[in-house]
Amino acid sequence: MKTSRREFLQSGGALIVSFSLPLEILGQTTQLNPKYEELDAWLAVGADGMVTAYCGKVELGTGIRTAFGQLVADELDVPFDRITVLMGDTDLCPDQGATVGSNSMYRGGPQVRQAAAEARQTLLAMASTRFATPVETLSVKNGIISDANGRSVTYAELIGNRQFNRKLDQKVQIKAAEKLGVIGKSIPRVELPGKVFGSHAYVHNLRLPGILHGRVVRPPTPGAMLASVDESSVQNLPGNVRVLQKGGFVGVVADREEQAIRAANALKVTWKSGRTLPPMKDLPAAVRAVPAEDKAIYSSGEIDSGFSAARTTITAQYFVPYQMHASIGPSCAVADIGKDSGTLWSPTQSSFLTRNSIAAMLDMPADKLRLIWTEGSGCYGQNGADDCTADAALMSQLAGKPVRVQWMRHDEHGNEPKGMAMAMTVKGGLNENGDVIAWDYQVWSPPHSSRPSGDGGGNTLAGTQIGKPMRIVPVGADRNARCTYTFPNNRTTLHQSRESAALRASALRGLGSPQNTFANESFMDELAAQAKADPIAFRIKHLKDERAIAVLQEVARLSKWDARPSPQHARSVTGRGAGFCHYDNYATYVAVVVRVSIDIKTGKLRIPYVAVAHDCGLIVNPDGTRNQIEGNVIQAISRALLEEVQFDSRGVTSLDWNGYPIIRFQDVPEEIAISLINRPAEIMTGAGEATTSPIAAAIANAIFDATGKRIRSTPFSPQRLKAVLV
Amino acid sequence: MPITLTVNGKQHTVLAADDTPLLYVLRNELELNGPKFGCGLGQCGACTVHLGDVAIRSCSIPVSVVDQPITTIEGLGTADNPHPVQAAFIAEQAAQCGYCINGMVMTSAALLKQNPKPNEAEIRTALDGNLCRCGTHMRILRAVRRAAGMTA
Numbered sequence: 001m002k003t004s005r006r007e008f009l010q011s012g013g014a015l016i017v018s019f020s021l022p023l024e025i026l027g028q029t030t031q032l033n034p035k036y037e038e039l040d041a042w043l044a045v046g047a048d049g050m051v052t053a054y055c056g057k058v059e060l061g062t063g064i065r066t067a068f069g070q071l072v073a074d075e076l077d078v079p080f081d082r083i084t085v086l087m088g089d090t091d092l093c094p095d096q097g098a099t100v101g102s103n104s105m106y107r108g109g110p111q112v113r114q115a116a117a118e119a120r121q122t123l124l125a126m127a128s129t130r131f132a133t134p135v136e137t138l139s140v141k142n143g144i145i146s147d148a149n150g151r152s153v154t155y156a157e158l159i160g161n162r163q164f165n166r167k168l169d170q171k172v173q174i175k176a177a178e179k180l181g182v183i184g185k186s187i188p189r190v191e192l193p194g195k196v197f198g199s200h201a202y203v204h205n206l207r208l209p210g211i212l213h214g215r216v217v218r219p220p221t222p223g224a225m226l227a228s229v230d231e232s233s234v235q236n237l238p239g240n241v242r243v244l245q246k247g248g249f250v251g252v253v254a255d256r257e258e259q260a261i262r263a264a265n266a267l268k269v270t271w272k273s274g275r276t277l278p279p280m281k282d283l284p285a286a287v288r289a290v291p292a293e294d295k296a297i298y299s300s301g302e303i304d305s306g307f308s309a310a311r312t313t314i315t316a317q318y319f320v321p322y323q324m325h326a327s328i329g330p331s332c333a334v335a336d337i338g339k340d341s342g343t344l345w346s347p348t349q350s351s352f353l354t355r356n357s358i359a360a361m362l363d364m365p366a367d368k369l370r371l372i373w374t375e376g377s378g379c380y381g382q383n384g385a386d387d388c389t390a391d392a393a394l395m396s397q398l399a400g401k402p403v404r405v406q407w408m409r410h411d412e413h414g415n416e417p418k419g420m421a422m423a424m425t426v427k428g429g430l431n432e433n434g435d436v437i438a439w440d441y442q443v444w445s446p447p448h449s450s451r452p453s454g455d456g457g458g459n460t461l462a463g464t465q466i467g468k469p470m471r472i473v474p475v476g477a478d479r480n481a482r483c484t485y486t487f488p489n490n491r492t493t494l495h496q497s498r499e500s501a502a503l504r505a506s507a508l509r510g511l512g513s514p515q516n517t518f519a520n521e522s523f524m525d526e527l528a529a530q531a532k533a534d535p536i537a538f539r540i541k542h543l544k545d546e547r548a549i550a551v552l553q554e555v556a557r558l559s560k561w562d563a564r565p566s567p568q569h570a571r572s573v574t575g576r577g578a579g580f581c582h583y584d585n586y587a588t589y590v591a592v593v594v595r596v597s598i599d600i601k602t603g604k605l606r607i608p609y610v611a612v613a614h615d616c617g618l619i620v621n622p623d624g625t626r627n628q629i630e631g632n633v634i635q636a637i638s639r640a641l642l643e644e645v646q647f648d649s650r651g652v653t654s655l656d657w658n659g660y661p662i663i664r665f666q667d668v669p670e671e672i673a674i675s676l677i678n679r680p681a682e683i684m685t686g687a688g689e690a691t692t693s694p695i696a697a698a699i700a701n702a703i704f705d706a707t708g709k710r711i712r713s714t715p716f717s718p719q720r721l722k723a724v725l726v
Numbered sequence: 727m728p729i730t731l732t733v734n735g736k737q738h739t740v741l742a743a744d745d746t747p748l749l750y751v752l753r754n755e756l757e758l759n760g761p762k763f764g765c766g767l768g769q770c771g772a773c774t775v776h777l778g779d780v781a782i783r784s785c786s787i788p789v790s791v792v793d794q795p796i797t798t799i800e801g802l803g804t805a806d807n808p809h810p811v812q813a814a815f816i817a818e819q820a821a822q823c824g825y826c827i828n829g830m831v832m833t834s835a836a837l838l839k840q841n842p843k844p845n846e847a848e849i850r851t852a853l854d855g856n857l858c859r860c861g862t863h864m865r866i867l868r869a870v871r872r873a874a875g876m877t878a
Binding site: 060191196375628631632633662665 | 754804823857
């Protein structure tokens with residue numbers, strides 16, 4: 001399956017169609033491998049003038065395949081439809097770190113853009129030599145360089161199918177904002193028609209000659225050890241069923257998919273009892289009780305004297321339970337592992353690190369294993385994709401044949417790493433002018449990422465089951481723990497526990513930001529109410545960052561915000577609430593207003609209207625940005641209103657869509673109004689996650705506005721709402 | 727047992743156990759990858775195809791009981807000759823990851839065949855059993871309205 005870059009170029013890029021990949025960086029700046037310092041690692045021009053851009057970031061449904069193409073088209077001065085973006089193949093693409101943290105445009109985009117700008121400059125220099133005329137006298141349009149005398153040469157003539165052989169020097173200037181033409185346009189998504197005609201190449205569709213269908217059999221309880229496998233329980237089933245077992249890992253393969261499913265259901269496996277989970281009703285206390293290391297996230301002034309000077313002090317506790325990624329397609333991967341080398345087709349977010357982790361699991365050098373990223377179902381963080389890839393790899397190694405593994409619905413619901421349950425306590429003090437003069441924020445959470453990350457092969461379920469060591473990367477719990485408001489005395493503390501209180505967890509869209517922002521933005525509203533101030537004016541009063549103020553002002557304008565304190569004078573069935581987040585304290589600014597209506601009898605909440613003001617710096621594709629914002633809004637409403645992973649002492653009991661409901665068409669808003677604030681001179685900061693963060697608080701604030709009652713735990717189920725409203 | 731099926735206007739004879747869900751036959755035997763496995767329980771709609779003119783869940787119907795022609799999204803329209811619903815989904819850019827979109831398109835096409843001018847409530851009701859996790863609902867609703875000629 002090996003394809004050299006040269007062969008790939010000569011093939012005219014025909015291989016491109018479905019195979020690309022990502023990496024995992026976990027919030028760290030990518031140090032480029034020396035081989036990626038070559039321009040040829042990023043870009044190639046074919047003899048036909050077609051351009052291939054090689055990216056380590058991957059398309060997770062967010063539209064970056066299109067957005068990256070726009071970056072290249074604009075900087076290179078080539079029509080957009082001549083650009084092909086090849087993503088996430090460990091043999092062909094540069095390692096740009098994982099596609100995580102809403103940072104594809106922020107971290108990955110500039111690398112791609114810079115490479116395109118340097119390619120253009122190189123081509124100009126080549127034309128300058130050819131025409132014996134200074135570069136300044138040349139102009140470029142549509143991949144054709146012209147001089148003042150009417151001579152012209154195409155990129156294809158200058159470099160087609162040949163290499164640049166030039167190191168990136170990072171000195172070439174990217175285009176000034178006013179010269180951008182493709183960047184900033186709502187170019188339709190390149191892969192979208194395939195998704196609408198049923199022809200898009202998902203990893204689920206991949207079939208290799210002689211492939212076996214595999215299914216996994218996992219214990220119901222975290223940490224349960226394998227006691228015995230009764231192979232006779234499947235020996236009479238059709239399909240050449242084989243049981244594959246290594247250490248605590250158990251899987252089955254069969255000739256046909258339905259045969260493998262039947263065998264996995266029939267196989268009798270006995271597990272030794274694993275961990276006993278705490279009762280769900282005790283989860284908030286359990287989260288706070290896990291042994292933790294205290295980390296100062298932020299400190300200003302002197303917290304005790306701040307509270308001493310306060311006229312009014314209030315405290316509140318907040319809680320967010322475990323939630324799911326809940327991908328519509330269960331994870332799927334294909335592996336073809338030989339004795340000394342192998343290939344993985346995986347929808348992972350992190351081609352290189354997942355490849356490395358699985359190589360360690362297989363006891364194979366990483367450079368002998370190729371991971372070809374192939375699009376899967378939307379993941380919103382670490383769903384089952386990496387685990388399923390490891391399952392396929394191990395089963396292929398054990399079977400000696402290519403294996404396709406698709407998780408069943410209960411596998412995905414039961415075994416995907418969950419979004420972390422978090423507990424927050426905030427104490428605030430107001431002076432006589434209604435200013436916040438003391439703010440003491442505490443959050444209890446373990447780190448949020450257990451994804452493959454240069455570990456010893458154990459950062460997947462299969463790797464753990466065969467006894468490989470795992471490594472947790474300490475990121476995520478403090479994301480947006482520190483709020484953006486300026487208070488004279490602010491102490492923000494993370495109680496970073498060592499392990500999850502009940503369920504295996506990893507990165508879910510926003511990591512700790514939605515939970516922290518739920519607490520921060522709810523509590524700002526509680527203080528505003530205490531100060532009898534308009535919630536948006538109260539926020540602005542405590543902000544210095546002009547971009548933060550701008551999104552709040554814009555969302556107030558957009559939503560025709562009626563400035564007044566909450567709650568309303570008379571108890572109402574409708575209310576409005578605001579929320580704000582400066583995502584990860586460095587990236588996108590977003591402010592939202594939510595309108596709710598409440599059926600007091602049933603506790604059922606409706607959200608007819610959401611307004612969003614969004615500033616992600618330079619906008620590459622406005623419609624793509626809106627699509628991401630709408631998606632964040634709807635998913636965040638679903639998480640706030642409905643979502644809580646159910647479990648008993650033995651494990652997850654939310655094993656299908658009845659056990660873990662998500663939002664449906666009848667309950668999505670009538671309108672999501674969006675105002676994009678474009679700042680062409682600012683860096684691109686992405687739209688994949690930011691809008692999720694302020695939604696839950698805005699809803700809780702709207703409930704308070706309507707009813708005068710405060711709800712401090714998600715989800716805002718009818719039962720919980722009724723209990724609060726009485 | 728050989729089973730004969732008409733799919734997208736063509737007759738096929740497949741070898742599969744009687745209780746094999748139609749979805750596996752479509753995907754693995756006929757290589758029609760449009761319908762997707764989502765839950766295998768009839769809860770999410772990703773596997774939706776038309777049985778006659780009716781949208782059904784192909785993950786939950788045994789291939790042996792199929793008694794009418796099947797249409798999959800591949801048979802609904804093509805890039806050169808898209809079904810109005812497909813054209814509308816593209817015009818509204820109504821997809822993110824796209825895994826649910828097969829079900830959205832097929833359910834909407836069946837709705838419009840039965841009720842060419844549905845109102846908003848009827849559209850939402852028809853699509854209520856189809857889950858989307860990316861949160862593309864607003865665009866999907868716009869696309870169905872567009873296909874029904876309710877918006878320009």
